[in-house]
Amino acid sequence: MRNKDVADILERMGTLLEIKGEIVFKTRAYYKAAETIAGLPEDIETVRKEDRLTEIPGIGQALAEKISQYLDTGRMQAYEELIKEIPEGLLDVVQVPSVGPKKAKLFFAQLKVKNPDDLRKAVEAGKLAGLPGIQEKTIENIRRGLKIVREGQERMHLGTATQVAEEFVAALRKLSEVKDIVAAGSLRRGRETVRDIDILIDSTDPQKVMDVFVHLPQVKSVNAHGETKSSILTHNNIQVDIRVVEPKSFGAALLYFTGSKDFNIKLRQIAIKKEMKVSEYGIFSVKGEHERMLAGKTEADCFKALGLPYVPPEMREDFGEEEFFDLICRDRSRPVPALVELKDIQGDLHVHSTWSDGQNTIAQMAQAAAAKGYKYLAVSDHSPRLRVAGGVSPEDLKKKKKEIDGLNAKSKDLHILFGTEVEIDSDGNLDYNNAVLSGFDFVIAAIHSGFEQSSEHLTKRLVKVCQNKYVHAIAHPTGVHLGKREPYQFDFKEVCKAAVDHNVCLEINAFPIRLDLNGANVYHARKYGVKFVIDTDAHRAEHMDYMKFGVTTARRGWLRKEDVLNTLSYNELMKSLRK
Numbered sequence: 001m002r003n004k005d006v007a008d009i010l011e012r013m014g015t016l017l018e019i020k021g022e023i024v025f026k027t028r029a030y031y032k033a034a035e036t037i038a039g040l041p042e043d044i045e046t047v048r049k050e051d052r053l054t055e056i057p058g059i060g061q062a063l064a065e066k067i068s069q070y071l072d073t074g075r076m077q078a079y080e081e082l083i084k085e086i087p088e089g090l091l092d093v094v095q096v097p098s099v100g101p102k103k104a105k106l107f108f109a110q111l112k113v114k115n116p117d118d119l120r121k122a123v124e125a126g127k128l129a130g131l132p133g134i135q136e137k138t139i140e141n142i143r144r145g146l147k148i149v150r151e152g153q154e155r156m157h158l159g160t161a162t163q164v165a166e167e168f169v170a171a172l173r174k175l176s177e178v179k180d181i182v183a184a185g186s187l188r189r190g191r192e193t194v195r196d197i198d199i200l201i202d203s204t205d206p207q208k209v210m211d212v213f214v215h216l217p218q219v220k221s222v223n224a225h226g227e228t229k230s231s232i233l234t235h236n237n238i239q240v241d242i243r244v245v246e247p248k249s250f251g252a253a254l255l256y257f258t259g260s261k262d263f264n265i266k267l268r269q270i271a272i273k274k275e276m277k278v279s280e281y282g283i284f285s286v287k288g289e290h291e292r293m294l295a296g297k298t299e300a301d302c303f304k305a306l307g308l309p310y311v312p313p314e315m316r317e318d319f320g321e322e323e324f325f326d327l328i329c330r331d332r333s334r335p336v337p338a339l340v341e342l343k344d345i346q347g348d349l350h351v352h353s354t355w356s357d358g359q360n361t362i363a364q365m366a367q368a369a370a371a372k373g374y375k376y377l378a379v380s381d382h383s384p385r386l387r388v389a390g391g392v393s394p395e396d397l398k399k400k401k402k403e404i405d406g407l408n409a410k411s412k413d414l415h416i417l418f419g420t421e422v423e424i425d426s427d428g429n430l431d432y433n434n435a436v437l438s439g440f441d442f443v444i445a446a447i448h449s450g451f452e453q454s455s456e457h458l459t460k461r462l463v464k465v466c467q468n469k470y471v472h473a474i475a476h477p478t479g480v481h482l483g484k485r486e487p488y489q490f491d492f493k494e495v496c497k498a499a500v501d502h503n504v505c506l507e508i509n510a511f512p513i514r515l516d517l518n519g520a521n522v523y524h525a526r527k528y529g530v531k532f533v534i535d536t537d538a539h540r541a542e543h544m545d546y547m548k549f550g551v552t553t554a555r556r557g558w559l560r561k562e563d564v565l566n567t568l569s570y571n572e573l574m575k576s577l578r579k
Contacts, residue, residue: 002045006067007038013079015094016086018101019108032058037067039359039540045071089115097145097485098138106131120146141452148486154195156238157482158549159512161187161194164218164238168199171216172242177205180250184257188313190552192515193482196239200254206244213242249281251298256280263316266325270306278306309336314555319520339555340534342548344567347376350421350444350475350507350535351544355400356381357389359540362403362416368541370414375570378442379404380419383431386448391423394436401439415570417441421475426450428464430471437470442577444507444533446475451488458490466498472577473505473533473565476516483513492521496528503579505565506530508557510550511537522557533565 014030036058037044047053048071053064070076086108093104093116107113110131111122122128123146128139156164165183173181178201182188185198203209210230214222223231223239231241245253256264257280267278277284282296283305295305303310315324315336324336351365352358358365362379369377381400382391392400404416419442423431430437430445437443445465450458465471477495478487499506506525509516514537517525522532534550536543554564561567568576 002071003037003040003043006044006070007034009070009076009079010034010037010063010067012091013076013082015091015101016079016082016088019090019094019105020082020086021105029058029063033063035359087114089118092116093119095484096142096149098141099145103134106133116146116149137452144486148484155193155483156195157193157512158187158190158515158552159546160238161197162549164234164236164240165197165199167218168197168213168216168240168242171218172199172201172209172213175203175209175212177203177208179203179247182254184254185259188258189260189316190314190519190549190556192518192553196241198257199240199242200250200257201242201244202247202250203244209242209244245280247297248293249296251300252278252282252296252302253280255299255302258313258316260317262318263311263321266321267306270308270325274306276306278302311336312339312555314339314519314552315558317519317556320523320558337558337560340551340559340561340564340567342551344561344564345374345534345547345551346569347374347378347566347573348536348538348544348547349376349378349417349419349442349473349533349566350380350509351377351538352381352389352421353379355379355392355396356386357539362400363407364541365538365544366407366411366414366416368544370411372544372547374414376415376417376566376573378417378419378444380421380442380444383420383422385423385425385431391431392420394432397436397439419444421446422471423448424461424465426453426461428461430465430468434468434470437468440470441574442473443471444473444475444535445471447479447488451479451485453488455489455491458488459494462490462495463498466495466502466504469502471502471504473507474499475507475535476509476514476537477506478516478518478521480516480518481513482515487516492524493528496525496530499525500529500531503531505533508532508534508550508553509537510534510546510548510553511543512546512549515549515553517553517557519553519556522554522559526557526559526563531565532559532563535566 010030011034014027018027036056048068053059053067054061066076066078090104090108093099093113094101096116107119111127113119113122123139123143128134165187169181169183172178180202182200183197184200187194187197201209206228210225213230214225214232218234219232220235221233223233229243231239233239271278275287277286283294283302285292285294295301300310348369353360353362353365365379366377382389384391384393401418404418408416418440420440422443422445424445424447480487506517508522534554536546538544565576
């Protein structure tokens with residue numbers, strides 16, 4: 001399917017036209033068309049072949065012709081003419097936090113800034129000072145934004161890393177010579193961002209595996225091609241390394257290359273006290289004159305040889321390992337916490353529909369939830385204050401509720417909850433009044449603006465929301481947007497205390513560009529007594545597959561099934577929400 005390619009070029013057209021200063025309805029037409037095609041459930045090429053492009057909402061004859069031209073030639077004449085006038089590099093400038101199309105246009109007109117490097121040089125040279133509407137705080141925000149973008153280019157989010165790794169693992173697993181294959185490193189630990197991908201393989205014919213690997217279609221260039229180790233760059237400049245190890249050492253290698261570095265150091269310290277040695281080749285006794293291999297075939301064997309229980313990869317982090325090893329070393333019989341699993345999730349409490357900025361109807365989202373075996377689904381569309389998301393007015397809420405009631409009357413196994421993602425204003429007030437909020441089954445409150453406020457003010461906003469008796473949860477609590485926006489600053493402990501005092505959950509947002517709370521946040525919030533919901537924030541039915549990333553993040557924070565609200569049955573959930 002080429003839906004994403006078509007959506008991307010239409011999105012770029014809209015952005016460039018906005019930088020140019022084109023009339024609003026024209027730029028919005030491109031943005032809306034891009035959004036619609038990105039969420040199209042069928043192949044855009046099939047739609048074009050059947051001459052149905054103009055049947056897609058928002059696609060008129062002119063846009064249909066441009067799309068057809070792109071599908072036929074891989075080029076769009078209107079786009080190529082536009083980038084002669086507006087440098088294509090400004091698309092990257094717009095992505096820098098605190099910039100946007102208007103500032104990109106200003107910097108291009110006044111300073112000839114054509115790309116992020118030009119902008120970085122202009123900031124360092126002090127050239128932004130004095131430009132219309134540019135204050136010192138703006139310049140500092142842009143400087144910080146450039147740093148975030150640079151870090152984002154160096155690391156990919158967990159969703160992208162997982163997809164790339166799965167493609168390579170699936171291709172290599174087909175080889176009869178491959179006995180076992182696992183992606184290791186920070187990806188296996190479920191870190192929110194990943195620099196590169198490490199894959200370990202147990203194989204009887206390393207050379208065959210290496211030869212196939214470097215010639216896969218995803219490979220753009222080969223960094224190294226050895227007998228047991230190879231490294232490549234994909235077409236998106238992602239580094240993927242593979243290594244083949246002997247069966248007797250596969251578990252030890254997996255333990256070693258999964259990390260983290262701090263966790264491995266702790267293992268080595270324990271081994272030394274026992275006159276043992278830990279390496280990627282195995283666990284060895286070093287008593288006497290000769291080394292003797294004790295374990296290496298599986299990770300479980302390696303932990304057992306060290307006198308430790310098996311530790312899930314998500315728990316092998318620099319946060320929490322002190323507590324873990326302190327507990328284990330004081331009481332070897334103490335079990336590792338039974339962490340929450342994907343199969344424990346009974347429903348999703350934060351998804352969107354066409355009532356706000358979602359791409360699918362409530363019925364379509366419910367169908368996807370039922371296919372996952374969920375028992376409930378909260379359709380939590382935005383409230384009116386978030387105009388960019390087409391929030392639901394109080395008048396339209398009655399229509400939405402009527403639609404949900406009708407669907408529930410026909411449903412046997414899935415309960416659709418009447419939910420809302422209600423906006424928190426700059427003073428901590430909610431977008432709907434209490435009379436309206438009382439009518440919802442589930443209320444999750446969110447901050448989408450005012451990130452630049454002081455830590456004290458943001459803390460007060462969040463604490464005030466926790467005190468509202470109709471609020472069940474706080475959505476994406478720190479506001480982070482990986483690669484684009486840092487978390488806003490607030491007193492995390494104070495908000496956790498308010499959440500516990502008022503029976504409000506904090507959300508683990510599973511959307512890969514968020515993963516908010518992150519693993520460290522979850523670990524500390526759990527110790528304060530916080531309860532959690534794991535949601536996908538899905539804006540399309542397929543986004544509900546992101547739940548696995550939220551569960552991984554919960555496991556990184558040591559969460560058990562009982563720590564997560566949406567592991568409850570429907571009746572237990574409703575009883576809990578009514579509290």
